[in-house]
Amino acid sequence: MNSQNIMFVILAVFIVLSSLATVLTKSIVRAATYLLFVLLGTAGLYFLMGYTFLGAVQVMVYAGGIIVLYVFSILLTSGRQEQLSRNTVGKVLASAALSVVGLGVFLLMLFKQNLFEQVAVLGAPSEPVGETTNSIASIGRVLLASGEQGYLLPFEAVSLLLLACIVAGLLIARKH
Amino acid sequence: MIHIEYILIISAVMMFAGIYGFLTRRSTLAILLSIELMLNSADINFAVFNRMLFPEGHEGYLFSLFTIAIAAAESAVAIAIMINLYRMFTSIGVEKLKNMKW
Amino acid sequence: MEYTLFILLLPFLSFLLLGVWGKWLSHKVAGLIGTLSLAAVTVLSYMTAWTYFTADRVGGIYETLVPYNFEWLPMGSLHFDMGIMLDPISVMMLIVISTVSLMVHIYSFGYMHGERGFQRYYAFLSLFTMSMLGLVVATNIFQMYLFWELVGVSSYLLIGFYFTTPAAIAASKKAFIVTRFADMFFLVGILIYGYYCKSFGFDFDAAGFAEGSFMLPTALVLMFIGGAGKSAMFPLHIWLPDAMEGPTPVSALIHAATMVVAGVYQIARLFPLWIQYAPESLSIVVWVGAFTAFYAAAVACAQSDIKRVLAFSTISQIAFMMVALGVCMPGHEAVIDAHGSLGYMASMFHLFTHAMFKACLFLGAGCIIHAVHSNEMSAMGGLRKYMPITHITFLISCLAIAGIPFFSGFSSKDEIITACFNYSPVVGWWMTGVAAMTAFYMFRLYFGIFWGTENKELHAHHTPHEAPLTMTLPLIVLTVITVGVGVYTTLGGFLEWGGSFGSFVTANGEDYTIHFEKQVAITSTVIAILAIALATYIYKGEKQPVADRMYAAFPRLHRWAYKRFYMDEVYQFITHRIIFARVSKPIAWFDRHIVDGFFDFLAWGTHTLSYQIRNLQSGSVQQYALVFFLGILLVIFSVLFF
Numbered sequence: 001m002n003s004q005n006i007m008f009v010i011l012a013v014f015i016v017l018s019s020l021a022t023v024l025t026k027s028i029v030r031a032a033t034y035l036l037f038v039l040l041g042t043a044g045l046y047f048l049m050g051y052t053f054l055g056a057v058q059v060m061v062y063a064g065g066i067i068v069l070y071v072f073s074i075l076l077t078s079g080r081q082e083q084l085s086r087n088t089v090g091k092v093l094a095s096a097a098l099s100v101v102g103l104g105v106f107l108l109m110l111f112k113q114n115l116f117e118q119v120a121v122l123g124a125p126s127e128p129v130g131e132t133t134n135s136i137a138s139i140g141r142v143l144l145a146s147g148e149q150g151y152l153l154p155f156e157a158v159s160l161l162l163l164a165c166i167v168a169g170l171l172i173a174r175k176h
Numbered sequence: 177m178i179h180i181e182y183i184l185i186i187s188a189v190m191m192f193a194g195i196y197g198f199l200t201r202r203s204t205l206a207i208l209l210s211i212e213l214m215l216n217s218a219d220i221n222f223a224v225f226n227r228m229l230f231p232e233g234h235e236g237y238l239f240s241l242f243t244i245a246i247a248a249a250e251s252a253v254a255i256a257i258m259i260n261l262y263r264m265f266t267s268i269g270v271e272k273l274k275n276m277k278w
Numbered sequence: 279m280e281y282t283l284f285i286l287l288l289p290f291l292s293f294l295l296l297g298v299w300g301k302w303l304s305h306k307v308a309g310l311i312g313t314l315s316l317a318a319v320t321v322l323s324y325m326t327a328w329t330y331f332t333a334d335r336v337g338g339i340y341e342t343l344v345p346y347n348f349e350w351l352p353m354g355s356l357h358f359d360m361g362i363m364l365d366p367i368s369v370m371m372l373i374v375i376s377t378v379s380l381m382v383h384i385y386s387f388g389y390m391h392g393e394r395g396f397q398r399y400y401a402f403l404s405l406f407t408m409s410m411l412g413l414v415v416a417t418n419i420f421q422m423y424l425f426w427e428l429v430g431v432s433s434y435l436l437i438g439f440y441f442t443t444p445a446a447i448a449a450s451k452k453a454f455i456v457t458r459f460a461d462m463f464f465l466v467g468i469l470i471y472g473y474y475c476k477s478f479g480f481d482f483d484a485a486g487f488a489e490g491s492f493m494l495p496t497a498l499v500l501m502f503i504g505g506a507g508k509s510a511m512f513p514l515h516i517w518l519p520d521a522m523e524g525p526t527p528v529s530a531l532i533h534a535a536t537m538v539v540a541g542v543y544q545i546a547r548l549f550p551l552w553i554q555y556a557p558e559s560l561s562i563v564v565w566v567g568a569f570t571a572f573y574a575a576a577v578a579c580a581q582s583d584i585k586r587v588l589a590f591s592t593i594s595q596i597a598f599m600m601v602a603l604g605v606c607m608p609g610h611e612a613v614i615d616a617h618g619s620l621g622y623m624a625s626m627f628h629l630f631t632h633a634m635f636k637a638c639l640f641l642g643a644g645c646i647i648h649a650v651h652s653n654e655m656s657a658m659g660g661l662r663k664y665m666p667i668t669h670i671t672f673l674i675s676c677l678a679i680a681g682i683p684f685f686s687g688f689s690s691k692d693e694i695i696t697a698c699f700n701y702s703p704v705v706g707w708w709m710t711g712v713a714a715m716t717a718f719y720m721f722r723l724y725f726g727i728f729w730g731t732e733n734k735e736l737h738a739h740h741t742p743h744e745a746p747l748t749m750t751l752p753l754i755v756l757t758v759i760t761v762g763v764g765v766y767t768t769l770g771g772f773l774e775w776g777g778s779f780g781s782f783v784t785a786n787g788e789d790y791t792i793h794f795e796k797q798v799a800i801t802s803t804v805i806a807i808l809a810i811a812l813a814t815y816i817y818k819g820e821k822q823p824v825a826d827r828m829y830a831a832f833p834r835l836h837r838w839a840y841k842r843f844y845m846d847e848v849y850q851f852i853t854h855r856i857i858f859a860r861v862s863k864p865i866a867w868f869d870r871h872i873v874d875g876f877f878d879f880l881a882w883g884t885h886t887l888s889y890q891i892r893n894l895q896s897g898s899v900q901q902y903a904l905v906f907f908l909g910i911l912l913v914i915f916s917v918l919f920f
Contacts, residue, residue, distance in 0.1 A: 004178070005178065008178050008182070012182065012186050015186055015189075015190065016186060016189050016190075019189060019190045019193040019194070019213055020189075020193050022193065022197065022209060022210070022213060023193045023194070023196050023197030023200070023201070023210060023213070028203055028205060028206050028209075031206055031209050032209060035209050035212060035213065038190065038213065038216065039212075039216060042216055042219070042220055045183065045186075045220060045223075046223060048178075049223060049224065049227045050227070051223055051227065051237060054223060054237060054240055054241065057241060057244055058219075058244065061244050061245070061248055062212075062216070062244060062247070062248075065248060066212065066247065066248055066251050069251060069252070069255060070205065070208070070209065070251070070255070073205060073255045073258060073259060074205055076259060076262070077205065077258060077259065077262045077268050091199065091200060091900070091901075091904070092200050094199075094904060095195075095196050095199035095200045095904065096196060096200075098195070098196075098199070098904065098907055098908060098911065099192040099193070099195050099196040099199075100192075101911065102192055102195065102907070102911055103188060103189065103192045105911065105914055105915070105918070106188045106192075107185065107188070109914075109918060110181055110184060110185070110188075111181070116179070116180045116181060116228075138234070139234065139237070139238075139241075142234055142238065143238070151238055154238075154242060158242055158245045158246065158249075161245075161246065161249050162245065162248070162249050164249075165249035165250075165252045165253050166252070168253050168256065169252045169253055169255070169256040170256075171256075172253070172256040172257055172259075172260050173255075173256035173259045173260055175263075195907060198900070198903060199900055199903060199904050199907070200900075207900075270898070270899065270900060271898070273897075273898075273899065
């Protein structure tokens, strides 16, 4: 049991509990907070895998940006305690059953099919992963390359999308 | 000894928690939170597949990056809509939104 | 001969014009449009006839011309064509139709004056003329059938012209249903013919005829049933007397001169087939015709409505034509020769002469009805003083139909009776007897209208007067034709001139010089004169003691004849008591409860189910998502476990 495994167990328990809490809590502000925990835990997983840049983006954009946006809007729309009214009991049961069954099917499939027998387990990388394939420099090169392996087109598309979203957000939310 | 399955289980739990939330929440903002949960679980899968199955590649990595960007865009627009809704109905309860009936 | 297309096109255009824009035209303009287009058609028809009959014969016969023929509906190896075919009988029919139709158009100016729907009337007349012309120039049996149905429709429309009168509506419906019923057999016959003989055309030497010929008798007899329906042969005659509910000029055009002879024309058209492949079946035509001729003549003797008398007389005369066609016999090796097929020429000849004098009789009857406002003979009597022109023309036409020499009916009827005697003396004498009855009832009618007791009471109230010129002119023209043709052919027959009717229309197309068999001619003339004398004796006087005594002696016979031997009642019984009650009602029940019930159940099921399903369409996104995920799960399940 090395430190990596310990870290993974802690993260796993943290993420699972937080994500369950996100959807089960009654207060929406708490839900947002739990979501923040989930996102941070995910960032931890990325770090564990050696994807430091991705983890950093996760923390900055998701945890830092989006969650703050959510909290603001929750406050704007008077984040009341969410009531589960009586007519939704059936819905809750059906949804719960669906989710549990779905999860069960997924797990069953995962273990029955033995898809990943050959795959090496995640150990401590012999050399730092970031240095070779997924260093920030190589990510940057790939993102801005226009060749066969390049991601310039999706990159530009996403930047356009973001621009469109800024405009759309302004347009929709402005006062008439 | 972290097997790939372990991480997939985590993401699966996250995914189905998101589905459950999507189906049961009554506030549209809470539904959005559930959607973020689901998106995040997909991100984890992309990253972990890249890391464990194709360590030399970076497709999954970049997909995760793009997904984060798109999630940001999506929540920006969605929140704008929510605010507009709130102005119209003084509530963001999903039960007000029945217009898909017609 | 390209201009023949206009013979069909002009009446059709005038039909469209009057039918669509008639409402905005004045009566006068509408009538003029119809009449002028018909006049043009008449001129074209005469031109066609002139060109056709003055052309040189090829191999002793007039060539069959086909100025137009295009493939309309190809169906595998078979195809329906539309076109124009000119041969002696179709050209002859063009003349008959256009002449009578023109006369009727002119006549209607006076007769229909001021009627509501005057424009509609002329539109229908144009439609009828177009269809009838199309029927006679058809290049194939299918085109003939098409126009055959079109004349049926226009007949229906014109019988029901006074559509506010229940009797007219019933009559039009009856005519349509009865003829449609017969036409069903016609269609079946056509299909059998087309299927086995691989052709619909009238060129009977096409490939494939010989091997299909074993079905030809069946096909021909089925087609004859269709023809019998249109030509009002017993027992399908019941519609024609009722058809007299239509305007009288219509009766003259459709129900005396042109449409009702379509059945005769059809047999004549297919005559080579009858002779070559089904000579035995021709006896059916003979017996149906002979019985109908007698039956109709017997009924005509007892009717009191003058139009009914004329209607039954028409049935009887058409039956004459049928008999004449039926008595034709194949010559050596089934070829058509002049002797065996004399009846063909006689039939066409009678068709021609009958069209003229019967149209004249009907138009005359129209004048009389116009004058006294009634169809009943009791309202007439002694009209000769008031209506001299009608009187004379009517008398001449009566003489013609009675078969008096020097009037057109004599020549043609004499040829028919000669042909009958060639076939069998029984048929010959039978038809001579019917001819005598014809003379009798026609003069009974004549005396009843123009002589006899005058209905002073009615006439004082409303003095009868001669019809206007538009109505008398057609009478005079038709009478002149009757007399002219009569004198020419009678002299020609006795002196054996060429250039008579036989020079134009014969069964095999060769020139035939009409000559009378002295014996037959003398016998039939004497018998006709005797019958007329008898009628004069009984009906001419103011008092009619003989007639009264005869009523007293045979009251039942008179009533039976007056009621047309209860044929309509028989039909009523068969259709209502047997077909409707025993067959249609159970079927209707089955349809209403089982068939409809099944569909009602389907509708009910769909309705109920959709009310259940409707709840799914709640508009709630979360519910949709639930179903969506459920679907995904199911798909995953099915992929995993099946």
